[in-house]
Amino acid sequence: MSTTAKSTTVDGDDRPGYAEALAELERILAELERDNVDVDRLATQVQRAAELIGLCRERIGNARLQIEHVVAELGRSEPS
Secondary structure (H helix, E strand, C coil), rough: CCCCCCCCCCCCCCCHHHHHHHHHHHHHHHHHHHCCHHHHHHHHHHHHHHHHHHHHHHHHHHHHHHHHHHHHHHHCCCCC
């Protein structure tokens, strides 16, 4: 039985959201850890994993910037 994760886009970006990318990475890792790894798919899976890792890093970086912006705004709005 196969289930498909609901696609989560961010700001009109059609790439997967962080949670979906992480879930796909976990599926790839599980496949690579099996004893009977399909060597024909190995390079493709490793390449996809690298793309997903880059995407996750980008999403984390963007979230960090947004949080820093919100915290800075909160600091400016505090009464002195």
